[in-house]
Amino acid sequence: MSETPDQKFPEEQWDEEQQEEEAISTGAESVVGALENVGVEVLFGVQGGAIMPVYDALYDSEMTHVTMAHEQGAAHAADAYGIVSGNPGVCLATSGPGATNLVTGIADASMDSDPMIALTGQVPTDLVGNDAFQETDTTGVTRPITKENYFAEDADTVGDEVGTAFQLAKRGRQGPTLVDLPKDITQGGTNVSPGTGELPDTYNPAEEAEEENVEAAAAALEAAEKPVILAGGGVIKGEASDELRSFAREHDIPVVTTMPGIGCFPEDDELCLSWAGMHGTGYANMAVTHTDLLLAIGTRFDDRLTGGVDTFAPEAEIAHVDIDPAEISKNVHADYPLIGDAERVLEQLDDAIAHSPDSREWVEQCQIWTEEYPMDYRTPDDEPLKPQFVVEALDEATADDTIVTTGVGQHQMWASQYWTFREPRTWVSSHGLGTMGYGLPAAIGARFAADDDQSVVCFEGDGSFLMTLQGLAVAVRENLDITVAVLNNEYVGMVRQWQDGFFEGRRMASEYSWCPDFARLADAFGASGFTVDDYDGVADAVEGALDYDGPSVIDFHIDPEENVFPMVPSGGANGQFAMNNDQLEEL
Amino acid sequence: MAGGLEGPGPNERPHPEGRRNEQGIRIDPAAQAEVATERAVLSALVEHEPGVLAEVSGLFSRRQFNIESLSVGPTENEGRARITLVIEEPETGVEQAKKQLEKLIPVVSVTELDGEDAVAREMAVVKVGADDPDKVQAVTEMHDGKVVDTSPETITVELTGPEREIDSALETFERFTVREIVRTGTAALARGPQETR
Numbered sequence: 141m142s143e144t145p146d147q148k149f150p151e152e153q154w155d156e157e158q159q160e161e162e163a164i165s166t167g168a169e170s171v172v173g174a175l176e177n178v179g180v181e182v183l184f185g186v187q188g189g190a191i192m193p194v195y196d197a198l199y200d201s202e203m204t205h206v207t208m209a210h211e212q213g214a215a216h217a218a219d220a221y222g223i224v225s226g227n228p229g230v231c232l233a234t235s236g237p238g239a240t241n242l243v244t245g246i247a248d249a250s251m252d253s254d255p256m257i258a259l260t261g262q263v264p265t266d267l268v269g270n271d272a273f274q275e276t277d278t279t280g281v282t283r284p285i286t287k288e289n290y291f292a293e294d295a296d297t298v299g300d301e302v303g304t305a306f307q308l309a310k311r312g313r314q315g316p317t318l319v320d321l322p323k324d325i326t327q328g329g330t331n332v333s334p335g336t337g338e339l340p341d342t343y344n345p346a347e348e349a350e351e352e353n354v355e356a357a358a359a360a361l362e363a364a365e366k367p368v369i370l371a372g373g374g375v376i377k378g379e380a381s382d383e384l385r386s387f388a389r390e391h392d393i394p395v396v397t398t399m400p401g402i403g404c405f406p407e408d409d410e411l412c413l414s415w416a417g418m419h420g421t422g423y424a425n426m427a428v429t430h431t432d433l434l435l436a437i438g439t440r441f442d443d444r445l446t447g448g449v450d451t452f453a454p455e456a457e458i459a460h461v462d463i464d465p466a467e468i469s470k471n472v473h474a475d476y477p478l479i480g481d482a483e484r485v486l487e488q489l490d491d492a493i494a495h496s497p498d499s500r501e502w503v504e505q506c507q508i509w510t511e512e513y514p515m516d517y518r519t520p521d522d523e524p525l526k527p528q529f530v531v532e533a534l535d536e537a538t539a540d541d542t543i544v545t546t547g548v549g550q551h552q553m554w555a556s557q558y559w560t561f562r563e564p565r566t567w568v569s570s571h572g573l574g575t576m577g578y579g580l581p582a583a584i585g586a587r588f589a590a591d592d593d594q595s596v597v598c599f600e601g602d603g604s605f606l607m608t609l610q611g612l613a614v615a616v617r618e619n620l621d622i623t624v625a626v627l628n629n630e631y632v633g634m635v636r637q638w639q640d641g642f643f644e645g646r647r648m649a650s651e652y653s654w655c656p657d658f659a660r661l662a663d664a665f666g667a668s669g670f671t672v673d674d675y676d677g678v679a680d681a682v683e684g685a686l687d688y689d690g691p692s693v694i695d696f697h698i699d700p701e702e703n704v705f706p707m708v709p710s711g712g713a714n715g716q717f718a719m720n721n722d723q724l725e726e727l
Numbered sequence: 728m729a730g731g732l733e734g735p736g737p738n739e740r741p742h743p744e745g746r747r748n749e750q751g752i753r754i755d756p757a758a759q760a761e762v763a764t765e766r767a768v769l770s771a772l773v774e775h776e777p778g779v780l781a782e783v784s785g786l787f788s789r790r791q792f793n794i795e796s797l798s799v800g801p802t803e804n805e806g807r808a809r810i811t812l813v814i815e816e817p818e819t820g821v822e823q824a825k826k827q828l829e830k831l832i833p834v835v836s837v838t839e840l841d842g843e844d845a846v847a848r849e850m851a852v853v854k855v856g857a858d859d860p861d862k863v864q865a866v867t868e869m870h871d872g873k874v875v876d877t878s879p880e881t882i883t884v885e886l887t888g889p890e891r892e893i894d895s896a897l898e899t900f901e902r903f904t905v906r907e908i909v910r911t912g913t914a915a916l917a918r919g920p921q922e923t924r
Contacts, residue, residue, distance in 0.1 A: 283782055284789050288832040291777065308832065342774065342835050422734055430743060441751075454745030454753065466826035469819065472751035513734040705731040715742055720731025727737060 163329025167292070168197040170299030171259065171319075171326065174334035176203065178306045180230050182588045184208050184217040186241075188234020189274060190261030193326035195232075206588065206618060208581070209610040211238050215245020216578050216608070217585030219254045219316075220568045224543060224589035226379070228255040228309040228317075235261045236274030239320075240281065244575055247285040249316040251572025252400055253377060255309045256316040258282075259302070264324040265293070278320045287315035295328035303337020312345030313464040314377050345463050349478035349485045357435075357459040357476035358492035364433035366502040367393045370416070373400030373571075374438015374462060376564040378482030381405070384437070387486050391496040394506045396424040398439050399556060402567040407560045413506060417445040418708045419553045422513025422717055425708065427506050428453050429715035433497075435489075437461040438482050441471040442572060443711075451713035461485045513706070513719065515557060524699040525674055527551065527627045531558035534597055534625060537682050542595040543568060543586045547579035547604030550633035551626075553704040555599040577607030580624060584611055587620045595686065598624045602655050603632040612665040615691035623685045624662075624693045629700040630655050637703045641724055662693035670694040750819040766795070767814050767821045768840040768847055768915050770923050774833040775801065775808040782831055783810055792816060792824045796849070796890075796912030807835065809923075811847075813890070813913050836924040840915045847915035851893045854883045856904035863903055870896035881906060 165173075171194055175183070182204045187195055198205055208214040211233040218229030233242050239260040249256040263272040279291045288308050292298040298321065305317035361367060375384050381404045388395050388411055395405045397415045405412050416424035428434070434456040439445070446452040452472060460467070460474035461482055468477040478485050517528045531554050535542075544559055545568040546552040552569060561567050568586050570578035583598035590596055605626050615622055635650040659669030668688040670681040672695070685692035706717040709727055718724035746756040773779045780799055787794045795813040802809045814824055821839065828837045840847065852875070855863055863882045867874055870892070876883035886896050890913055897908065917923045 279778060280781065283778065284785055289778075340832055343832055422732075426740070430741070449749065449751045450747050452747060452751070454747060455743045464830065466823070466830045468826070469751070470823055470826075472747070473753070473819075513732070515732065517732065703731060713742075715740060716737045718731075718737065719734040723731075723736045 164331050165329070165333075166193065166197065166326065167295030167298045167321070167328045167330060168193040168326035170295065170330060170332070170334045171302050171321065172197040172201050172203075174299040174302040174306070174337065175230060176201065177334060177336045178303055179227065180306075182206060182221060183230045183232055184214040184221070184585060185232030186211050186214055186234070186238060188238045188261060190235035190263055190323045191232060191238065191259070191321070192261070193323060194259065194261065194321060204588070206584070206614065208584075209613050210608065211241030212244050212577070213581035213584070213608055213611045213614070215242045215256070215258065216248065216575070216581035217588075218256050218258070219245055219249045219252075220545060220582035220585030221589045222249070222255040222314075223568050224565050224586045226255070226565070228257050228306055229585060229589075230257050230259065232259045233261070234274065235263055235278065236276045238274075239276055239278040243281060243285070244573075246282055246316045246318065248570050248573040248575045248578065250285040250287070252570070253314050253373065254316070255314040257302075257305050257309050258316060258318040260318060260320050261326075262291075262320045262322040265322045266324070268322065278318070282318050285316070286318050287313075289318040289320065291320045292322060292325045295325050295330040296332040298325055299332070299334025300337060303334055304340065305337070307337045307339050308343065311339060312343065313374075346465075346480045347484055349461070349480040349488055351488075353476055353478055354485070354488045354492050357478060358489055358494075360433055360457055360459065360476060361391070361435065361489070361493060361497055362495055364497045365499065366430060366432040367497050367499055368427050368431040368434050368456075369393050369395045370398065370428065370434055370436040370439055371395055371401045371404050372398040372437060372439025374482050375401055375404040378438060378463065380437070380482035380486055381564040383483045383486040387490055390490070391493065392499050392503060393435070393497070394427055394503060396427055398442070398445050399569065400571045401439065402556060403561040403564045406562040408562065410507075411503070413510070415556065416714065418447070418710070419557065419704050419706065421515060421557070422706050422719060423506060423509035425706070425714040425717050426509045426513070429713070431456045434458045435461070437486070438463075440467050443471075446472060447708045447714045448711045451715070519675070525672070525678070525696060527554045527696070527698045527702055528558045529675065530625060530627060530678060530696050530698065531555050531599070533678050533682055534623075535559045537686060538595045538597060541566060542597055543590055545569065545579050545582040545586055545596065545598045547600045547607075548574045548576045549601045549604050550629070550637065550702075550704050551599050551601040551604065553634075554627065576601075576604040579604065580608050580611040580615070583622045583624070584614055584618075584620060587622055596622050598622060600624060600626050601633060602626060602628040602630060602652060602658070605658070606656075609661070612662065612667055612691060612693070616666040619690050621689060622691045624691070626658050626693065626695050627698050628655060628658065628695050629698050629702070631700060634704070640703075642709070658693055658695035662691075668692035672696045750817065752819075762817045764793075764815050764817050765821065767816065768845065768913060769812045769814065769825060769828065770838045770840055770915060771810045771812065771828050772802070772835040772924060773808050773810055774835065775806050776833055779808065779833045780810070782833065783812075783828065786827055786831065787812070787814075787824070790824075790827060792820060796910075798849075798912040798914050800914070811912070811914050838917070838924050840917060840923070844918050844921070845915050846918055847889055847913050848887055849890055849893055849911050849913045851886045851897060851908060851910045852883060853886065853897060853900050853905060854881050854907045855900055856880065856906065857882050859903065866896075866899050866902075870899065872896065
């Protein structure tokens with residue numbers, strides 16, 4: 141403060157009064173100002189009592205606010221926005237049920253390390269702890285599922301806390317953060333303008349891996365006869381896709397991705413074996429099972445990827461690149477721990493490698509496996525529409541940079557298996573948490589982050605879609621160009637598949653004996669609806685839906701008994717995948 | 728039922744011999760040994776702010792780390808608190824616990840304190856029946872304890888020392904009628920000029 145105190149006031153009294161006088165803005169305005177300072181352009185949220193001061197401050201902001209139909213959708217939309225744009229997506233909700241409805245979406249972002257920030261209203265500070273109306277201990281509830289959360293205590297600092305939450309969500313290993321905003325703090329006066337947010341002093345993620353470990357890993361790579369790169373979501377989050385591509389091609393190393401890593405390496409590249417794990421390709425699982433040197437980048441060795449740990453890459457030394465030291469040797473022992481930024485560590489490795497491994501025979505072997513375990517499905521005339529055909533039809537009808545979002549279940553697996561992904565940030569799905577209903581709200585978020593000429597296609601199952609389809613109201617209101625393809629088998633199909641495989645076919649609570657007419661439902665919302673019963677109808681419906689300028693829903697009535705293959709039973713050995721029902725019975 | 732895809736069956740494929748243990752470490756399948764747990768004392772310097780203790784204790788429960796004791800209190804630095812944790816885990820579990828602790832944003836640093844190079848103390852307060860005050864006094868003195876409260880019916884004794892000494896002292900007190908026991912959990916610092924961090 142540069143002004144001199146007015147002489148007629150004693151100094152102490154002056155401070156107090158001057159402060160009051162200079163309270164030129166509110167905590168809520170600081171929150172909004174902080175978001176603008178860090179470059180936020182879009183927010184997804186739902187109004188409500190305790191968050192109203194923040195919404196009031198948004199009234200004068202240039203930022204776009206998308207009013208969602210449900211807070212879960214707001215969180216998923218923000219999450220998907222973060223995946224597609226690389227910048228933290230922002231969601232807002234009020235206290236109590238608003239905040240608890242965000243929880244699924246926050247947990248989803250946490251499991252997949254997606255950058256996101258959640259702002260929640262809270263009852264005024266003097267009511268906190270009194271079980272006030274719409275009070276929930278939001279920081280308590282979300283503590284295990286956020287990278288960090290804050291309970292705002294001062295209108296002067298709340299803006300910077302929001303800035304810090306944004307930076308934390310984005311830097312190092314990304315993840316969701318939350319700031320809980322009591323109403324008296326957002327309504328409180330302040331004369332402090334927020335900055336762009338600083339990382340806490342205690343947070344210092346490493347950029348570069350230790351040189352000694354890099355050299356050891358490089359030597360192991362040089363000597364490897366069967367090297368495989370396992371590329372996870374961290375490659376995309378760390379903007380390391382280009383570096384990975386040149387590294388793998390220069391050294392002739394086959395690339396397997398994880399599910400979140402889909403798109404970091406083009407799936408139509410000869411070196412790409414697609415993704416490994418429970419429903420990964422046979423060739424990816426064979427390669428991971430027989431490799432002698434696994435260079436894993438930005439993956440946390442989730443159980444759906446590893447299968448039983450005892451049989452995971454059992455002959456391989458593992459070099460593990462990760463920005464989070466806690467991921468090193470958490471699930472699988474890392475012989476070469478490489479803690480650092482994915483792109484930078486790949487550069488370090490590239491510099492340290494004197495010669496590429498002699499991998500010619502191994503690359504040929506991997507090629508043989510792609511021929512032995514092809515993803516070729518059959519389309520017999522006397523059987524209903526195959527879901528794989530639908531996925532391929534949509535892939536063919538759209539451009540290479542099309543963004544695909546999904547719910548969770550069989551449809552998600554078919555989408556990830558039969559769509560050919562070529563670019564990072566085009567695959568948007570719920571991996572770690574496995575949240576049914578993720579697809580539509582994710583498509584809404586992705587639509588706002590995508591380029592205008594980029595298409596957004598959402599695959600959903602009938603069961604998954606029913607969980608969040610109120611988002612159609614948002615898509616119609618905002619006139620969002622989204623195509624929703626419902627792979628409708630009138631089952632919670634993945635559960636039905638497991639019941640058939642592991643519960644003697646006792647189909648408890650997985651049969652939807654009645655599903656709504658999704659095309660008419662779309663119509664009722666004001667979207668464009670299509671129904672497809674057979675192969676002949678696919679092309680026209682796809683064309684009609686893609687041409688429609690706004691949200692459209694295609695209800696594909698698919699073969700209700702179709703199962704997802706290959707399949708590694710839970711906890712099984714990756715090399716023991718089943719290609720079909722008969723093989724599953726052998727296991 | 729829909730058939731699926733074509734390809735050689737699981738039994739027609741080559742299978743590697745290698746195996747990993749539960750910790751994901753490659754092992755000789757013929758010589759797999761039981762993994763022994765160890766007791767480790769971890770000292771975490773943390774920002775003194777609301778929610779830190781909940782964050783730390785929540786971490787240990789949700790990741791199923793075996794926690795024997797936890798104590799927390801202020802330090803020489805007003806803005807910092809120190810949390811001392813005693814855990815019982817295999818070596819890989821201790822490493823993982825340290826890394827997970829370090830990952831929490833308000834945690835400044837984590838040190839594992841080895842028995843030899845650290846002073847570790849805890850306090851117990853034990854309330855016993857006053858039937859035999861002389862013997863209680865004798866046992867108290869034997870363990871360098873202190874009588875801190877008496878009533879016609881009870882004697883309350885304070886004991887401090889390393890965890891194991893407290894264990895054996897309390898065992899000795901069992902000869903009296905023990906009414907109540909409370910223990911603080913271990914607090915520890917590195918020996919000599921070495922900073923605990």
